[in-house]
Amino acid sequence: MPFIDNNLPVLLVIVPLLGGLLSVVLGTIFGSKRDLAWGWALLVSWATFALVIETLLDVVASPHGSVVYNLGSWPGPWGIEYVVDYLNAFVLLVVAGIGAATTLYARHSIPSEIPGDRLHVFYAVWLLAIAGLLGITVTGDTFNVYVLLEISSLTSYALIAMGKHRDRRALLAALRYLIIGSIGASFILLGIGYLLMLTGTLNMADMHAGLVALDNYKENRTVLVAFAFLLTGLSMKMALFPLHMWLPGAYTHAPSAVTAFLASTATKVGVYMAFRFMFTIFGHEYSFDVLPGQKVLLICAASAVIIPNMTAIRQTDVKRLLAFSSLGQIGYMVMGFALANEAGMTGAIVHLFNHAAMKGGMFMAVGAVIYRIGRAHTADFTGLGKRMPWTMAAFSVGGFGLVGFPLTAGFISKWYLLQGCVQAGYWPLVIVVLMGSLLAVMYFWKLFEQIWFTDAPEGAPEVSEAPPTMLIATWSLILTSIYFGVHASFTVGMAGKAASFLLEAGQ
Template structure:
């Protein structure tokens, strides 16, 4: 069929196969700038594909694109299915992947020995491949396979931080253990679901589950639900299952922290969307089962506890890591409301937080690049020495706080609106607002140190980070400001995604 050689109809699979093949080939790209250039090319092309894919989805009459791998009907083969939700997540992951690859060059040069650069970028591209794959597929077992690809590569990426700090190894090991537990739970959950439904296709699963009589008392389904909820909780770092995250983000190479904070846990949340909304359905997950209660309590506790913990950190990367757990709490709290504005707030915050936190980790990485560390003491007076980097950090921080005209405000608006609309859920609104005060507290410690204290030691001599770090940082931060001033695009996509999730069909 001619079809096979055209670009546009094959986009869903190209989004995965391009980085899969490209990632493996990266190893052969020599020792110099070759691997980086190749990785940039691959991620750039993939980003372009996701933009095209988004256009296709927006133009599609049904609201989604279905792609059957190898033309096998979906009952037997694997179906890739892209709707507004995963097109948006794909765009986010690929976009951040591309921008962080641009950023990685200098940072990786400094933090990782040159003879391992080709391996680093190979694993890097494969990680992005895995994350995109999870997002694009409509097949439950395929999710697990790609989850393993992304997990294993991410463990490796974190461990690569060992040359800066040996603790990266234990951080990676801890994530490996907890991540494997999570992945096995997810696998068990998928297995039980297959036992009950006899299919692996998400939509078929949903239909057959819905057809089951008395699903609420169906033991196998309940066990599957419990395994999946725990496994997903681990993967998306839902409080109190977040213990792997702070160390991993703190000791990973700077570029890796930026990539992971913006994509890895977000894809975990995407999986939760698919399992809870698409496969089990709102009626089962949030009405028959108390998922809304469990999730919203865990999320709210997470927002408050990690917010307070973040305020007490002195290492910037660790502070951002705790803040990330809290921000994931916002996303979970949003969809646990199971109403349109709550879910839309959560979808839009996946994107907004990726922009803000990615940019902030890049800023922290730029400080690492210049100073070799990034604690509150070493950044004193840095507002004058590294104005662009610190301004990016502060702009990102204002976004986390949710100041108006930043992307964070948009998320907060939707979340609070959703919480006020849901019956008896106003405490969630209160927690969201209090959480933003905690964000003020930890952001302001940085502002005070960087702008109102005198530099000491070597900090007084540093200069601005190189352009190749500052420019990508500002692309993300700029996006977070742009989509705070004009959020019609992100807002409408999220509303559309939310409506389709709540409607049940993918």
């Protein structure tokens, strides 16, 4: 349909946005029916996913590798511009894909954690969160980034807080996230404000042109301040060590489906934003050569790989363990980007995708355990391999991916990341990456041993396998991660193009 084809970039924000609002309307008209609310959300999320795939194909088909859309037909500097290139098309794919899979997963999981009369509201907020994250990714306008960031953040706070029916601590975690997130958002707003002041535009590409046009922009204090505020704010959003403390609590206490969704998408979008700002607006020469931003980021990333992974080993709540492990994985992504060479960035971008698939699948598997047992302490996993074999098999395969075992997607990321480190000549980072793998072995191993090699203790609850929708969603992500671990040409090809695009853009 030409209408859809011509308006793709904006439709993939509008559809979940309106879909979310309609969810409330539907709930008011038809009353709270579990499958109605879920079915609607599923429809909208899969439609969005289809739109994203369409957009991706457009990008691949376009001669210069990007699609530009002017909102309201207002051209460039005045109107809001949506720009889709290889990089954000790839991130869009992650967000929409995970959104679709987790919505499928939510059917059984969410009603067990949230009272029936709130379901419509929940799915409304849920779709809004998807819209927000997609919007941030797709837009080429900095203020639009801020607005959509607020949408996605506010909805995330709400989604996490809904975990209170299972775990009262969700409220506190959400509040904490709200406070820190708001500080982060205001830092980002301040940064954008300074840039607007300097360049008189909100459009990213024009901002870059405007900055370069400033005769003394390399010494300009205002640019520096803008850079500092943006980077601090974004570090908070992507939970880069040491500004990560909001994340473990939020992920642990949120409803399972929410955790699976946010863990695979929200921080990735944060990473995307940070490097979009650094490469496209400031230019990597300014970010990395004029300012030693690279060193700071690499140090933060390396600490993120080591320290949270160590903390993960000692956790007794599996959700929290995975949350800490996510912090380490964010470290890998930031490291790859900050290496600013093609191999490293390819590794980082491909890891955005691979980690989303693996960790999303693992969080779903843990969610299934919570669905059956009511909680997910490490002790509850003892001998679970016999009672929930499919769920635990998915969890284990995902774990092998986290370790970076060959033929899983994690290996592909590790391979390119290592190559990036070697090419840049950062030997300590090579060791850090390998240490990260070994630490992952350590925390994953303990669980693996417990799941498969230990007999369930006396009086362990009799549990059956998770319901089919949960299993299908979990395995779809896990199989994706395996598929792209073996046939990585699609992901690596996309990521490679995105990397070279980003490196050239900032010249």
